[in-house]
Amino acid sequence: MIDAKDSRKIMKCKYSKDKGKKRKISIFSGLFILLLANLLWFIFRTGTKPSRITYPCQQAALKNISIIIGSLIPIISISTIWLKMKSSAQRRKAIIIGALIIAPLASGIVLHNSTFAAEIGIVIDPVEVSSEFNSDIFIVNGKDVAHIQNLIDLMGDNGLAFYQSSSIFNNNTRVDGLIAKDDVVLIKNNCQWKKRGGTNTDMLRELIIAILAHPDGFTGEIVIADNGQGRGSMDWGKTNSEDKRQSVVDVVADFAPTYKVSCFLWDDIRFNSVDEFSNGDDDDGYFVYDFADPITGIITTYPKFTTEFGSKISFKNGIWNGTAYEDRLKVINAPVLKSHSSYGVTAAMKNYVGLQSLPLCNGHGSMSIGGLATLMVDCGLPTLNILDAIWVNANPNSAFFTGPWCIYNAATRVNILMASQDPIALDYWAAKHVLMQAAKQIGHNNLESIDPSSSNTNGRLIEAFGTWLNHSRDEFLRKGVNVTLDENEINVYAESLVVSVEDVSIIYNFWFWFEIGSGGAIVAIISTVIIIKNRKKKKAK
Numbered sequence: 010m011i012d013a014k015d016s017r018k019i020m021k022c023k024y025s026k027d028k029g030k031k032r033k034i035s036i037f038s039g040l041f042i043l044l045l046a047n048l049l050w051f052i053f054r055t056g057t058k059p060s061r062i063t064y065p066c067q068q069a070a071l072k073n074i075s076i077i078i079g080s081l082i083p084i085i086s087i088s089t090i091w092l093k094m095k096s097s098a099q100r101r102k103a104i105i106i107g108a109l110i111i112a113p114l115a116s117g118i119v120l121h122n123s124t125f126a127a128e129i130g131i132v133i134d135p136v137e138v139s140s141e142f143n144s145d146i147f148i149v150n151g152k153d154v155a156h157i158q159n160l161i162d163l164m165g166d167n168g169l170a171f172y173q174s175s176s177i178f179n180n181n182t183r184v185d186g187l188i189a190k191d192d193v194v195l196i197k198n199n200c201q202w203k204k205r206g207g208t209n210t211d212m213l214r215e216l217i218i219a220i221l222a223h224p225d226g227f228t229g230e231i232v233i234a235d236n237g238q239g240r241g242s243m244d245w246g247k248t249n250s251e252d253k254r255q256s257v258v259d260v261v262a263d264f265a266p267t268y269k270v271s272c273f274l275w276d277d278i279r280f281n282s283v284d285e286f287s288n289g290d291d292d293d294g295y296f297v298y299d300f301a302d303p304i305t306g307i308i309t310t311y312p313k314f315t316t317e318f319g320s321k322i323s324f325k326n327g328i329w330n331g332t333a334y335e336d337r338l339k340v341i342n343a344p345v346l347k348s349h350s351s352y353g354v355t356a357a358m359k360n361y362v363g364l365q366s367l368p369l370c371n372g373h374g375s376m377s378i379g380g381l382a383t384l385m386v387d388c389g390l391p392t393l394n395i396l397d398a399i400w401v402n403a404n405p406n407s408a409f410f411t412g413p414w415c416i417y418n419a420a421t422r423v424n425i426l427m428a429s430q431d432p433i434a435l436d437y438w439a440a441k442h443v444l445m446q447a448a449k450q451i452g453h454n455n456l457e458s459i460d461p462s463s464s465n466t467n468g469r470l471i472e473a474f475g476t477w478l479n480h481s482r483d484e485f486l487r488k489g490v491n492v493t494l495d496e497n498e499i500n501v502y503a504e505s506l507v508v509s510v511e512d513v514s515i516i517y518n519f520w521f522w523f524e525i526g527s528g529g530a531i532v533a534i535i536s537t538v539i540i541i542k543n544r545k546k547k548k549a550k
Contacts, residue, residue, distance in 0.1 A: 128422035129450045131443060136501040142491055143498045144431035145169065146438055151506025152424045155399060157215035159504060160426050167502045169430075177224045187392050190225040192339045193232070193320050193328050197391070199344045199360055200257065200274070201237035203245040205400045205420035206413055208345050210250040212397050212426065214260045216341070221268055229269070229337070232316050233257055235363045236275035243272045249345065249400060253417075271317040278314060279366040285313060286321050286329035295366040296325070298387075305484055307380035308370040309387045324364065325388045342391035342432070346439055347402035347412035352376065353458045353474025354440045355413050357394040357432035358481055361385060377472035379484030385432070386488040394432050396439055398425040403447035406458030406469050421447045433482045433492035434499050437461045440474065461494070 133150050145167065149159045161171045165180035173186035188194060196216060198208040213233060221227050235241055243257040257272050264270035281294025293314040301308045311324040321329035328335045344360030352359060361381050365372040372380060385391075401423050402415040410419035425443055429435040440461045448456050457463045463475045478494065485492045493499060 127451050128424075129447060131423060131425065131446050131450075133425075133442065133501070133503045133505050135503045136496075136499070138497055138500055140498045142493065143500055144434040144491075144493050145429060145500045145502065146431075146435055147428045148425060148501065148503040148505075150425050150503060154504055154506050155424045155426045157212065157219050157395075157426070160395070160428055161219055163502055163504050164428060167500075171219070172223055172225075174223075174225050182224050188220060188223065188339055189337070190223045190227050190229065192229045192337050193316075193322065194220055194229065194339050194341060195322065195324075196231065196233045196341045196343050197360065197364065198233055198235050198257065199355070199363065200235040200241040200243055200245075201363065202240075202414045203242070203247050204253075204417050205249045205402060205415035206345070206347065207245065207249050208343050209397045209399045210248050210255050210257060210260050212395075212399065213257065213343065214263075216343070216395070217260070217264060217270055221264070221270075227268075230316065230318055230320050231264075231268070231270045232320075232322070233261065233272040234275055234312070236279055236312070236366065237363065238279065238367050239276055241274055241276045241363070243274050247417075249397075265317075269318045273314060273316060275312050275314070275363075275366075278312065280368055282369055283313060285323060285326065287326070287334065291315070291321070295369055296323070297366075297369050301371075302375075302380070302383045304487065305375050305378050305380040305383045305480075307372060307375035307383045309384055310365045310370045310372075311384075311388045312364070312366075339392040340389070342394045344394075344396060345401070346396055346398040346444060347415055348404055348406065348444065348459050349413050349474075350406060350411045350469075351471045352477060353406070353463075353470055353472075354436065354444060354461070356396055356436040356439055357391075357429075358382070358385075358436050358478070364388065377477050377480070379477070379480035379482075382481040382484035382488070382490075386485065386490060390430075390490065391432070392430075394429055394435055396427040396429075396435055398423050398427060398439065398443055401444060401447055403444055403451060403453070403459075405448055405453055405456050406467065407455040408453055411458075421451055423447055431492050433478065433485065433494060436478060437494050438496070438499060438501070 131150065133148055147160060147164050147167065147169070149155045149163060161181055164171060165182075170181055170183040170186035171188060172182040173184065173189040173192075174182045175184050178184075196213065198213060200207055217231055220231055233243070235243075243261075244259075245256050247253055248256050261270050261272050278293045279295065281292065282297050283292045283294030284290035285296055293312075295310045295312055298309040313321075313323045315321050322338060323329060323334065324338075324340075326334040327338045342357055342360055344356055347355050349355045349359065358381050359376075361384055362372055362376070365384060367373060372384065374380075375383070399422065400415075400420040402410070402412040402419060403421045403423075404410045404412070404419060410416065423443060427435060427439055427443075440459055444459050445456050448459060457465050457467060457473075458470055459474060461475050461478055464473045466473050482492055482494050
């Protein structure tokens, strides 16, 4: 028989269970109502205009939606599992351990791939200066105009002919043009990183087409080459292009064997110290200087190799014909513009780290005091620098996803191609007027690491971009090569198709905030369980 005291215990227990259920229902109802409210707000405010997704209210709503869904899933699933497994202490421990293992792994994976991809427009105005010395920068700006042929036409219209010919004379073709019909053109790309971290392969395709279209009929050879220092590939499965599967190997395959177009990965020969062809050494590898430069301390190294079509290339001396070197090697330096976690910015200068062999020299260490300028002068300056800024990594060192690697969602589409024969002026101008402007537009405020005027490492950079760029300028001048960091000595020739702010489109990455919500919920559940369990143990004692 149940007495009054027992009856009150039963009623109290029942009331506690009912109260607990009401609390659970109240919590879940609140979350669902909040989810619905944010979803309706987002749909109503965005309407039929996708560009409004970039507005702060819409982004806040998306964050709330992601966090709520991310919180509901682990709460529901883990709560269900917990109730079913509560009879087994061992299984409860297994769940806790499993959650502790899975949560940080999931957070790391999702966080690694989370941010947003943006397409922006940057207004670029032409500038002409009058000074005793000046450098020229050529810029095509906008999705419809940022193409190699338009860049060549702009150069030609302003005094720099791409094609060399003694019989044809027009804006793009002159006797003092850059590329002769029988030249071996080496395109020094950036192949160390996949996705948006490497040179755009659509741009490389356009450049090959332009070279092959030489008005005298191209009879020479084209080779794309780089040294990713053991991490490079010419055949990445995920690339910087419209077709994200189009590798350098794929581009080359579309031209060969009809045309002499190939690629060469210098990674494969970076450990080979060899002598020059003229000294009877036909092996592929790197020629290494016997001494370090007295000022910058760099030990210069450069590749010498035989291409798929039999051309014997010494990067320093030219094309070996069996008895002498021919001055037919033309180098086009073709990097992608991006931030760099250790040196601030990768552009024309930094791309030459991929010329040398790091295992055989000290190129990275000497870079801070101008070593890459020494390397460029020792091996011969590029015939032309073409800077790929179709997609850039504009995330400075103060942010997640700073370069040199660049996942798709961390890139910003800028739709710009730039060219210059002055790598210092190009790097300075591109960093200040393209990379920094892009960083501002996607919401970054601390831009010191990508500022060419900054000498502050902030304790994170090995050397400030502005510092090593200034040292590189000084080294060029010491070697008798005129370059400039002074905008009063830089002509800017630009063809632009201005993109308005309303045309900006941002693909917001839902999963970043989803992970924050789910990760937080998992941590909260585990913490609560541990606290409750410890309290029960204390009461039992």
